[in-house]
Amino acid sequence: MAQITLQNLAHSYLPNPGKDADFALKQMDHVWQDGGAYALLGSSGCGKTTLLNIISGLLRPSQGRVLFGDRDVTDAPTAARNIAQVFQFPVVYDTMTVRDNLAFPLRNRGMDPTYIAARVQQIAQMIGMEDTLSRKAQGLTADAKQKISLGRGMVREDVNAILFDEPLTVIDPHMKWELRTQLKKLHRDFGHTMIYVTHDQTEALTFADKVVVMYDGRVVQMGTPEELFETPAHTFVGYFIGSPGMNLLEAKIDGSRAHLQGQSVALGASYAPLAGCTQIGIRPEYATLTRGDGLPVRIKRVEDVGRHRLIRAEVLGQPLSIVAPEGQEIGADLTHVAFAPDRINVYADDWRVQGGTA
Ligand SMILES: Nc1ncnc2c1ncn2[C@@H]1O[C@H](COP(=O)(O)OP(=O)(O)OP(=O)(O)O)[C@@H](O)[C@H]1O
Numbered sequence: 001m002a003q004i005t006l007q008n009l010a011h012s013y014l015p016n017p018g019k020d021a022d023f024a025l026k027q028m029d030h031v032w033q034d035g036g037a038y039a040l041l042g043s044s045g046c047g048k049t050t051l052l053n054i055i056s057g058l059l060r061p062s063q064g065r066v067l068f069g070d071r072d073v074t075d076a077p078t079a080a081r082n083i084a085q086v087f088q089f090p091v092v093y094d095t096m097t098v099r100d101n102l103a104f105p106l107r108n109r110g111m112d113p114t115y116i117a118a119r120v121q122q123i124a125q126m127i128g129m130e131d132t133l134s135r136k137a138q139g140l141t142a143d144a145k146q147k148i149s150l151g152r153g154m155v156r157e158d159v160n161a162i163l164f165d166e167p168l169t170v171i172d173p174h175m176k177w178e179l180r181t182q183l184k185k186l187h188r189d190f191g192h193t194m195i196y197v198t199h200d201q202t203e204a205l206t207f208a209d210k211v212v213v214m215y216d217g218r219v220v221q222m223g224t225p226e227e228l229f230e231t232p233a234h235t236f237v238g239y240f241i242g243s244p245g246m247n248l249l250e251a252k253i254d255g256s257r258a259h260l261q262g263q264s265v266a267l268g269a270s271y272a273p274l275a276g277c278t279q280i281g282i283r284p285e286y287a288t289l290t291r292g293d294g295l296p297v298r299i300k301r302v303e304d305v306g307r308h309r310l311i312r313a314e315v316l317g318q319p320l321s322i323v324a325p326e327g328q329e330i331g332a333d334l335t336h337v338a339f340a341p342d343r344i345n346v347y348a349d350d351w352r353v354q355g356g357t358a
Pocket of ligand 1: 013024042043044045046047048049050051199
């Protein structure tokens with residue numbers, strides 16, 4: 001296993017990149033801890049696969065270095081990096097049995113047959129295929145084949161890292177949950193460095209200790225699920241994480257108050273004068289309908305979403321979502337919305353600003 005360092009890394013697919021927009025990956029410096037479970041999360045085209053391919057050695061970065069521990073692997077081919085990879089679609093040997101598919105990476109390295117048999121059994125149990133071990137992979141469903149790919153990716157204990165690129169795309173929803181839980185357990189048991197690419201926040205948040213959120217070729221935040229929820233470093237993280245995402249309201253910030261069209265709300269911290277476009281960010285879970293406290297609100301729609309209700313509203317001409325607790329009557333007397341001051345984040349030109357003591 002190894003710590004992975006991305007040093008001064010950037011990548012462009014163009015031969016002579018110049019401006020920022022020419023880079024699929026903008027310059028980054030990051031250290032990914034040995035034994036960490038990371039999810040690489042972001043919408044389509046943000047650079048997740050480019051970064052994963054640079055780590056795996058499928059792609060050479062146009063700038064910077066990749067280190068595994070102290071070893072510079074920037075020019076090392078995939079085979080020399082000692083990593084396991086699981087792709088979006090199954091990669092299995094159809095003519096081999098499930099057992100032989102799972103054992104393949106271990107036999108390749110000349111491991112002891114007794115160890116191989118025990119390890120294959122353990123992995124088969126994890127992917128729920130103990131009863132299918134003697135069957136040929138040919139004729140199995142795509143779902144089952146992808147489970148074999150996952151199993152084969154995890155069978156070696158001596159790899160530097162295991163890289164997963166959207167591995168659950170072809171798996172049915174129930175099994176997805178099951179496999180995610182198993183992956184997490186496997187990570188706890190064996191402590192591999194794992195990097196899991198996905199555009200699905202549920203997958204990222206349930207799998208990872210640290211979620212790496214990418215936007216437009218940049219890592220905009222690397223944090224625990226709780227940090228991403230409570231203190232999104234960029235408005236994109238606020239919007240992308242959560243269901244629905246964070247509310248963003250344009251406001252002028254003055255010390256420990258935010259001003260919105262003649263009204264003002266208290267903030268939990270105090271801010272130095274800020275330049276650029278300033279916004280306050282409030283999670284729908286931290287907005288509460290009141291009979292007169294806070295800002296005037298116009299309720300447009302109430303949606304029942306399982307255990308709570310989601311209120312789509314408008315505050316001073318800007319859209320706002322509110323999560324109403326179970327049992328709350330949504331009557332005409334609820335005319336205002338109040339925000340918990342210490343849950344309000346402040347953004348200048350989309351980046352979170354750290355406040356001081358209010
Ligand atoms: N081989 C390539 N040649 C040129 N441009 C590429 C190549 N591969 C990716 N790109 C561009 O680089 C950017 C990042 O793509 P990348 O595939 O890394 O994103 P992603 O986040 O993995 O997206 P997805 O979830 O759709 O796979 C995109 O603008 C994409 O069009």
